[in-house]
Amino acid sequence: MTYPALRTWIGGAPEASAGGDGPWLHDPNTGEALAPSASSSPEQVDRAIEAARRAHDDARWRGLAPEERAERLEVLAAWLDDRAEEVALLDALNSGVPISVTRLFGGSNGATIRDAARRAVAVGDVRELASEQGGVRLHRVPWGPTALILPWNAPSAMAVKKTAFALAAGATVVLKPSSFSPWSAQVLLEGVREADIPDGVVGLVQGGGDVGRALVSDKRIAAISMTGSTPTGRAIATAAAARFARLQLELGSNNPAIVRHDADLDQAAAALADGVLKLSGQWCEAPRRVLVDRARRDEFARLLIEEFGRRRIGSSLDDATEVGPVAFAARRDELDEQRGRLASDGAEILRVSQVPADGWFFAPTVAVLDGPGLADEVFGPMLTVGGYDDEEEAVRLANTGQVGLAGYVFGEDADAAAALGTRLVAGEVKVNGTSVLDMSPESAQSFFGASGLGGHGDDDVLDFFVGKRVVGRDRPGLPL
Known part of the structure; x- marks a missing residue:
């Protein structure tokens, strides 16, 4: 079998990742070495962030109406539907999760994207607020370039969900998959290109902790969504604290x-x-x-x-x-x-x-x-x-x-x-149950204690990627 090349994606185009001296990827069923690892260079990380910043600043994506973004996302969803079996196989090799389960993930990635787009269209980017004087509007504005730090245990599901909700909200993103499970993120980036999502809106960097640290420490990264271990989450929170980057961290819990x-x-x-x-x-x-x-x-x-x-x-x-x-x-x-x-x-x-x-x-x-x-x-x-x-x-x-x-x-x-x-x-x-999926379409949960910052529930995930801005006529005649 041929495995996806571990390329770095910058400005809508793939290029060879600069380094490859880390551990090999192995078949967890046998221990057989399958492919060498790869790592983006500091210069590649810098260019990926800069491409996302430019795409945010010129509003090439967030400037589209939610309905227009949804049209592109539907193309991406259909493209991933057609690649579901390939994604399932890659995830089963990267995570050790049985293919009967990774097929469920691979087969639902398109639906995840469609759901994100539907929610974004329903809430809109701008809505009128009740006011005596009229003309007061609430704007949902993406914070800026967002780093998506992905776990190794559900590679495609986590890459797709974070990316789908970020894009539906109008954010630009740079993904960093785990170095243990990088393959399905490559497939996702191919789909982003096929869906004609503008260059620079989605980037991808490869590597381990050094690449992750460079990404989350960069002052151009305005928000960080990460799922992973508590020690990594603490390090990210420390790196982000000085500039008050927005954080969504789903961490460990016994x-x-x-x-x-x-x-x-x-x-x-x-x-x-x-x-x-x-x-x-x-x-x-x-x-x-x-x-x-x-x-x-x-x-x-x-x-x-x-x-x-x-x-x-x-x-x-x-x-x-x-x-x-x-x-x-x-x-x-x-x-x-x-x-x-x-x-x-x-x-x-x-x-x-x-x-x-x-x-x-x-x-x-x-x-x-x-x-x-x-x-x-x-x-x-x-x-x-x-x-x-x-x-x-x-x-x-x-x-x-x-x-x-x-x-x-x-x-x-x-x-x-x-x-x-x-x-x-x-x-x-x-x-009386232990299902993976939410109990209700309206489910929402916060991460308590050391289990993280923020929470999840689909509406909460969508909200994470935007700030809220009120613009309008001031109320006349106020006493203060």
């Missing part, structure tokens, strides 16, 4: 799940196994820590590991696989190290025994240990299970440590479970 006394344990175990094993355990809002009545803790842990054992573990390219490898060797090694620390802390370690020997596979694991668990985020197919004596203790433990993105509550009495969910420090709490 998301808790409370199993109430009246929960059906079999159903809860099946749902939690589904939740933690989706995307090979590699999604930000996956359940990470389970709290259950102490008298039933060990029983529940064994139900969980039995559920883990029922899932088919194998190549991310196999249609029948339910749990693939993790994305890269360092991810597997960190999970190994975390599991070792849990064992050293006294945890009983339960793990699935039949796991492929080659590649970056990590045996799905249940670690049985009371207390808050590890301080650092567990990002992979591993759950901790601890006990509680009453719900006050359960809430205290659930709200301890790095939390803020999501939470889960299981119980027969759904109203009581939901009431308990309102006590969790989390932007989204699901009752």
Whole structure:
């Protein structure tokens, strides 16, 4: 198979990325080296930012009506629809996520773009405000060039969503995909060119932390949207603070799940196994820590590991696989190290025994240990299970440590479970389920605590890329 060349895109045109001395891209199923990495030079990063600045300043994109932008975005959506299978294959290789899941992502990218365009048209760039004197209008104005820092776990979905909502809002952007999962971003940029989106509106740079630091530190970057680790998020916030760049940061969280006394344990175990094993355990809002009545803790842990054992573990390219490898060797090694620390802390370690020997596979694991668990985020197919004596203790433990993105509550009495969910420090709490998708088309959530800045929900994402400006006739006769 031929993989996309890791090119840098500046002013609507691709060019060879200057450097390539970083780690190779590997097949996570076998460990086989597939292609060399690439990195944009500092000069290329500078030119990509400058192209985005010029495109913002001359309003070649934001100056179009939302309906005109929507027409171009529809062309991009249709183009990505036609490339869905290619994108699914590239994502499965870059992330280790089973292709049955990456096909869902690849097949929905066009719909994501259409939804962003529809929302932007509905809200408009300018609207009349109620006023006695008339002529007062609210303008939605893009902040300026925006850096999109992309994660490695859902490469095309995150690249497309951030780019689609930025473009629908009229912003110009520079993308930096993860150096572990850069391929589908190349496909997206090809589509941007085919959709006749003006040159300079979307740029792409390649590389690791040095390229990311250069991008987010540049004073021409007015806003930054990033999904990734908490340490990276802290570094970005520090770099952006002096110039007050706008930030949207979705970071790590050891998301808790409370199993109430009246929960059906079999159903809860099946749902939690589904939740933690989706995307090979590699999604930000996956359940990470389970709290259950102490008298039933060990029983529940064994139900969980039995559920883990029922899932088919194998190549991310196999249609029948339910749990693939993790994305890269360092991810597997960190999970190994975390599991070792849990064992050293006294945890009983339960793990699935039949796991492929080659590649970056990590045996799905249940670690049985009371207390808050590890301080650092567990990002992979591993759950901790601890006990509680009453719900006050359960809430205290659930709200301890790095939390803020999501939470889960299981119980027969759904109203009581939901009431308990309102006590969790989390932007989204699901009752009796662990789905990836939002519970409502109107869903919105904030990132609490160390889980980030801002939040998401489609309207919130669209709003992030713009500031609001009021222009109009002043009110006559005001006393002050």
